Amino acid sequence: MDTEIVLSADQIVTRYGSVQALHGVSLSVKRGQVVALLGANGAGKSTTLRTLSGLVPAASGTVRFLGEDITRIAAHRLPHKGLVHVPEGRRIFGEMTIRENLDLGSFTLRDDTERRRRMEHVFEIFPILARRQHGDARNLSGGEQQMLAIGRALMAGPKVLLLDEPSMGLAPQMIREVMNIVQRLNREGVTILLVEQNSKVALKFADYGYVLEAGRIVLEGPGSKLANDEAVISAYLGNVAA
Amino acid sequence: MTFDLVVQQLANGLIVGSFYALIALGYSMVFGVIKLLNFAHGDIYMTGAFVGLVVFSAVGVWLGNGWLAVVCALLASMLVVGLLGVIIERFAYRPVRNAPRLSILITALGASMVLNGGALALTGGRHFAFNTDLGYSGIDISAVHITYTQMILVASALILMGGMQTFISRTMYGKAMRAVSIDMGASRLMGIDVDRVIALTFFMGSALAAGGGVMAGAYYGSVHFFMGFIMGLKAFTAAVIGGIGSVPGAMLGGLLLGLLESFGSSLPFVGSEWRDVFVFGALILFLVFKPTGILGRSVVERV
Numbered sequence: 001m002d003t004e005i006v007l008s009a010d011q012i013v014t015r016y017g018s019v020q021a022l023h024g025v026s027l028s029v030k031r032g033q034v035v036a037l038l039g040a041n042g043a044g045k046s047t048t049l050r051t052l053s054g055l056v057p058a059a060s061g062t063v064r065f066l067g068e069d070i071t072r073i074a075a076h077r078l079p080h081k082g083l084v085h086v087p088e089g090r091r092i093f094g095e096m097t098i099r100e101n102l103d104l105g106s107f108t109l110r111d112d113t114e115r116r117r118r119m120e121h122v123f124e125i126f127p128i129l130a131r132r133q134h135g136d137a138r139n140l141s142g143g144e145q146q147m148l149a150i151g152r153a154l155m156a157g158p159k160v161l162l163l164d165e166p167s168m169g170l171a172p173q174m175i176r177e178v179m180n181i182v183q184r185l186n187r188e189g190v191t192i193l194l195v196e197q198n199s200k201v202a203l204k205f206a207d208y209g210y211v212l213e214a215g216r217i218v219l220e221g222p223g224s225k226l227a228n229d230e231a232v233i234s235a236y237l238g239n240v241a242a
Numbered sequence: 243m244t245f246d247l248v249v250q251q252l253a254n255g256l257i258v259g260s261f262y263a264l265i266a267l268g269y270s271m272v273f274g275v276i277k278l279l280n281f282a283h284g285d286i287y288m289t290g291a292f293v294g295l296v297v298f299s300a301v302g303v304w305l306g307n308g309w310l311a312v313v314c315a316l317l318a319s320m321l322v323v324g325l326l327g328v329i330i331e332r333f334a335y336r337p338v339r340n341a342p343r344l345s346i347l348i349t350a351l352g353a354s355m356v357l358n359g360g361a362l363a364l365t366g367g368r369h370f371a372f373n374t375d376l377g378y379s380g381i382d383i384s385a386v387h388i389t390y391t392q393m394i395l396v397a398s399a400l401i402l403m404g405g406m407q408t409f410i411s412r413t414m415y416g417k418a419m420r421a422v423s424i425d426m427g428a429s430r431l432m433g434i435d436v437d438r439v440i441a442l443t444f445f446m447g448s449a450l451a452a453g454g455g456v457m458a459g460a461y462y463g464s465v466h467f468f469m470g471f472i473m474g475l476k477a478f479t480a481a482v483i484g485g486i487g488s489v490p491g492a493m494l495g496g497l498l499l500g501l502l503e504s505f506g507s508s509l510p511f512v513g514s515e516w517r518d519v520f521v522f523g524a525l526i527l528f529l530v531f532k533p534t535g536i537l538g539r540s541v542v543e544r545v
Contacts, residue, residue, distance in 0.1 A: 055430065076431075076432075085431050091431070092428075093420070093424045093428070103417060104417055104418065104429075104432045107414060107418060107434050152432070156432075156433065
């Protein structure tokens with residue numbers, strides 16, 4: 001059934017110390033969808049992802065993944081279940097080789113044959129990573145590092161991928177390339193929750209979108225509808241360059 | 243300097259240097275994963291020597307005082323003290339891991355005092371003889387006699403360090419250890435149980451220190467509650483010279499420090515009582531001119 005909700009947040013509240021970052025965010029992601037989470041700097045987009053993947057605990061509210069309440073489950077147990085988070089700023093292991101980075105993506109996998117199969121798949125999607133697999137990850141360009149971050153996440157065999165601003169700091173051509181890959185992964189069956197500040201990029205192919213402002217969802221709707229609602233979007237997101 | 247003297251100091255330097263390297267390795271590994279200068283590490287080494295002596299004396303009844311008993315003492319001490327390291331991490335360091343840096347540093351000083359004071363209370367501050375029967379046969383290079391015991395000690399230390407290096411570079415948990423030392427948050431997103439990796443690091447680092455303690459105890463024939471203090475400082479120095487956080491750096495730093503100490507104290511007009519001057523002089527020079535050490539990289543503070 002293609003309308004099954006695989007990931008949902010219900011009224012999640014997240015605090016950093018005394019600062020409340022999320023004020024009851026609810027969203028849901030259906031199997032096979034690309035869902036965009038939009039908002040200006042500081043609106044709470046990354047915090048939402050970090051709460052979903054367990055990096056920061058929710059003060060209240062519920063996160064469900066594949067029908068299971070994962071609100072209190074430790075972050076390191078989620079990749080194995082199929083919920084994989086590609087963090088803001090890529091966070092690759094710079095002093096390790098590209099291959100080691102990919103190996104770590106499949107840390108919880110015990111089956112070496114499967115690990116090789118996944119790595120071949122990643123190398124097929126990102127040939128540059130195959131060519132430079134024995135080099136240190138920090139020597140990659142920004143776009144290549146983003147590819148490594150996504151490739152590393154694919155090594156975990158994700159059912160749902162949380163992508164935090166994959167376009168950040170990339171040249172327009174590289175943004176297109178990364179977005180093409182995101183679409184390809186989606187066609188291959190990976191459900192995607194995409195955080196973007198760049199709404200034009202994200203809404204081009206998102207099935208559904210949410211707009212966050214100051215820790216609250218202020219707008220939501222099908223991607224095509226939001227894309228046509230440019231005036232409203234730019235009111236919330238500020239002046240966003242394409 | 244005569245050829246004999248060079249050979250003699252080379253041998254001395256390698257032996258003491260391989261002890262330093264074993265201790266420095268654990269120091270460096272712990273610093274790598276949680277950025278803590280574990281002041282208790284020298285006391286872990288001391289505890290390892292005592293546990294080794296207890297086991298050695300206990301099994302000596304059946305196994306005699308030879309290699310078999312020493313190996314038993316070594317392995318048992320590595321296991322027991324490795325677990326002690328895990329316990330210290332679990333109950334002393336983990337609760338303050340996310341507190342300001344100074345808290346965990348002070349906790350480490352406290353852990354050091356507990357071990358040191360505990361050993362003083364239990365032993366009454368006496369020296370205990372570690373009487374092995376390992377023999378003095380060996381080979382002669384020119385006029386210098388190098389015993390098989392010395393060679394075996396150095397070889398054992400190198401094997402332990404090589405095994406550790408292989409573990410860290412080849413196995414999944416070794417890679418996880420490096421990942422945690424680079425970026426703890428990103429490691430969790432890989433599915434790595436960071437707490438478990440840190441516990442493993444403490445186990446291995448403490449076990450190596452205990453191994454060094456048993457070897458040093460057996461080699462010098464004596465253990466004492468205060469033996470860990472100076473060793474902790476020297477291991478720290480070795481880790482800094484090699485590049486703190488770097489595993490090959492700790493081994494290199496340890497061996498270099500041992501050689502520096504033995505050659506330095508054999509210079510004309512300089513006696514062996516000067517050897518600590520060379521060690522800590524080197525520490526100061528490195529901290530001033532090359533704080534990242536020989537193989538270390540600068541640590542980038544992550545917000």
